[in-house]
Amino acid sequence: MTEAEAGVRRRITEVENAFGDPDDAANPVGFAALLAADERGELPAEAERRLDAVGFGAEFVPVALGGRLARADVLARVLRPVFRRDVALGFGYGITSLFAASAVWAAGSEGQRARLAELMRRGGRAGIVHHSLAHGNIMWQGELAARRDERGFVLSGRKDGVVNAERAGAFVVYARTGEGRGPASHSVLLLEPDEVARGGLRVLPRQLSTGMRGCRFAGLELQDCRLPAGALVGELGEGMRLALRTFQLNRSLVSSVVLGAADTVLRAAVRASDQEGGAGRRQRAVLASVFADLLLCDTMATAVLRSLHLVPDSGHLGAAAVKYLVPDLVREDLEELGTVIGSSGYRRDSAQGFLQKLLRDLPAAGLGHMGTAACQAVLIPQLPLLARRSWGVTQDPPDLLFADRQPLAPLAPESLAVAGGEDQLVAALLGAVRRLRDGGDTHTRHGDDATRAALVTVAEAFEAELAVLRGRFRTAPPDSRALAASAQWAALADRYILVAAAGAALGHWVRLDGTDPFLADPAWLVLALGRLAGRLGLRIPEAPPDCVERVYGEAVARCRTGRAYDLHGLAPDGHGRTRSAA
Template identity: 40%
Template sequence: MSTTPYDDPETPEPLEALLGDPEDRDNPFSFDAFLAADDRGDLLQAGERALDAYGLGSEFVPVRLGGRLDRADRLARVLRPLFRRDGSLALGHGASNLVGSVNVWSQGSPEQQRWLADVLLRNGRVAAAYTDMSTGNDVAHTAFRGELRAGQLVLSGRKEIINNLARAEAVTVLARTSDAPGSRSHSMVLVDMAAAPREKLRFLPRYRTSGVRGMYLGGLEFLDCPLPASALTGTAGQAMETILRAFQVTRAVLPAAAVGMADQQLRTVTDFAVHRRLYGRAVAELPHARSVLVGAFLDLLIADCFATSVCRALHLLPGQTSVYAAAVKYLVPRLFHESGQALSVVLGARAFLREGPHAIFQKHARDLPVASLVHAGGTVCQATIIPQLPRLARTGWLGGEAAPAAVFDLSSALPELDFDRLGITAGRHDPLMGTLTEAAARLRGEPVLGALCKRLTDELTALREACGELAPRDRTPLAGPVSFEIAERYAVLLAAACCLGVWLHDPDRSGAFLREPAWLAGALSRLTDRLGRPPVAGADAGEAAVFAELMRRYEDRRGFDLTGRRLV
């Protein structure tokens, strides 16, 4: 069992301390430095050197292979200081290595795993070649093809957008290896770029993006490139199964890490609202501005409850997380986008400035949408959820067993992350919905929280009925709009369940504020509002307490997330 990373809330996270105060203009890792690199369309080289000195690559290598990857929630927290400062560095130096390596940890041979671990442990880069320009996240339509010829695996085809390609020592490739229909026609390939014959590779021009401008998005064409047969990862035809298993980790970890970016957006606007005066008082004292700040704070807490709980569920409920991780990857970016839009109204014209004390806001506003699409967009995640809902509705809702308390108790130890235990589908059980119904039973009779839980369980009942009425086609990834709406509503209910779980089961490590009902009532009220349910009287009575906590953390330089850990 691994130890908790939350043992000292008074000490900044290691990378937070290493990178220093981003608002200090003399700091080589300041916001100004990252903004200047962004304007150049480059990664901050000083930042890359600092991360190499820290040994960031080892964070993506399992402990059994000499690295530090033991728990998903810890990895997300390690990456948050990077997302707080620069999406390009977080994705280019962090997420790319994670996305490119998880399939190898899941299904690679011992030799492949040792080789890739060595690449990352010496700060080498890994790229992932899964998506295509024309088909996006529909990885089944990959343009790469692989063919076994005379004991070799020969790759052909091209992709235009591969992050970190030009700097990668290793590239994980998804290739079609059979013309037969179905899910057994694709294979994963691990390419050693130094060993691949250079004349059989053609590097395509770099693509520029409006957000995360420092990312090196380039293309690659394999020209009947011969590779050893041992480059095959797992067995031929196993790729789709491998992806469904391993990508649960990235779908949970990356949104949880992006909390750092949303935190900084809220911090920037809070700073503006505290110091800017209108009508004889601070903007933060104006009712609309205060309501927006409180809403963004609550959305951040909702996102952290959801994403962190699912990261922990990867260890404790690995048979159910295929649907949970997809729901996190769908909903959390939407929460951040919407709260960012609302915050931009408070910031006004300054939301578009590319220099000055609030310039990081516009950078994060550009980076977040691109970061959200990295590896899996929202529609793909909904398409993962939809086929699983009818069976869950029949067998796993309204009476199922609740998730164990350790899913929500941030102080409890976790077993090491085991990729082999991750299920391809969620099966017949839905422990998070069990948590929702259990919490509703415990809070029955409470005037506010009980009424909010009743709204949520009523929605769950309606959702169950809607799933039962779906036509056969609407139970597949080719479903119509009704199924996608059901998937969205299901994700909202999961987020509510996680908020309730954290409030009920993490009483000691989150501070006095999160033990009080004010934030929970506000969070559940925002979620029931997303579902179109009528408001509950008194649900907004705790807004003053939530705003006071926001101000306390702002003044004390603490994170706005669940742990409220001290920043530099």
């Protein structure tokens, strides 16, 4: 284990130890307490106090500014223990502060960055005031406009549904500063309430929400609120470009951390089946398939997060794809797990209670229709160009894209591009198929002959699907607006995203060194890819019968030893058993 990896595990263990056993009914930050707080529409103060005690706010602040944020994939791993317990806590405590601060980390002045870093390191909150977006949820409704004069800016308007509006120490505002809907219509302003003239800013009464009920949503109303010229973040009219840059981190990070919440539900389902004397055949298939799905999602999320470091000119493609797919897979997986956990006898403090809370929380966290449409808008106009210039041309990506325990240069949000680049996940798919056909590498020799053959068959099916998509997108009309508005091209983009996900999973697997025998066994990958192929309607043979048994056996073993259902498979305390099911 490298020194860096040991440091990551210490940070994860620190958070786990701060929260203690989630199943202990007497634990004030256990599952029962968190579900009870959700019923009251609160975040437990004790949970936030414990995060403050471990300096958790520093996780969102770059190392250069005195924090701990260096790698996006590491941040996701450190956040998962919080999301494993409560999505609302993860958002309400800090991740929305990162979403706000990202624009300042990317383009803020030295003073802006230093002040915001100090606020967040000591546990303060930063609120994000998005620009208005058609068909968005409450977080996207309303808009602020800023008028520039010789003294700075005069900000007015109303914005509904700002997380932590009542207690934020700063707001990062995407305000309209230009006419029309062009790319230079908005600018970013750092609104620090201590500098605002009294009466210029009013926080409206809290708004209760269906999901993430513990989060503090409230509106902001500004009337001729004067800000100094130094409140401008970056350049005038740069707001949309900064949003497109920072959304890359937001999309891929949320897609990764939500797997921690899904881990809790899967663990509850496995435990329920194990305690009842063993799952039946159908239950074993469901549990094994959901476990395989989570591993596939982790390969995609991890590769995309690392791409923000390694290929910043291309990260926007993977970020849109992973945000489009992972929430959909997680939602369907949760519904399947509900059939194992059971629907009778709903209790607030039960596994069913946690499952129902999570199904409410995910749409409120921005993992619903609005996020899907935004991701399509990023991808669809670029796919014809990728089909002509990248697919089949771009070289197999570097191993560092998948070797998540290897060091990376610190994240540099200012370097992220918003268009162009090359398709790394499709390149990974084609590279993996070549390696599997060759069969000469030791990492392709794990598992039995039948499972390896099944993996080659399903991988080639995705390769063939890519060839079809390449031919279709090469004939696409040049008008990007017509593409984005077309149901036909949206449906083809859906198929492309499944191919990209297969590329991430295969790219990860062919680079494994065999250290973890379970991950090196292709059984989980055959199950996961088979489910993706089913979404595409591809005709492939059924997975070998014992694939389900091997993956289900690992799911039970991880449940009994407290190991996480992700690519690392660590016990929460890093070495021993910690129970972790709702």
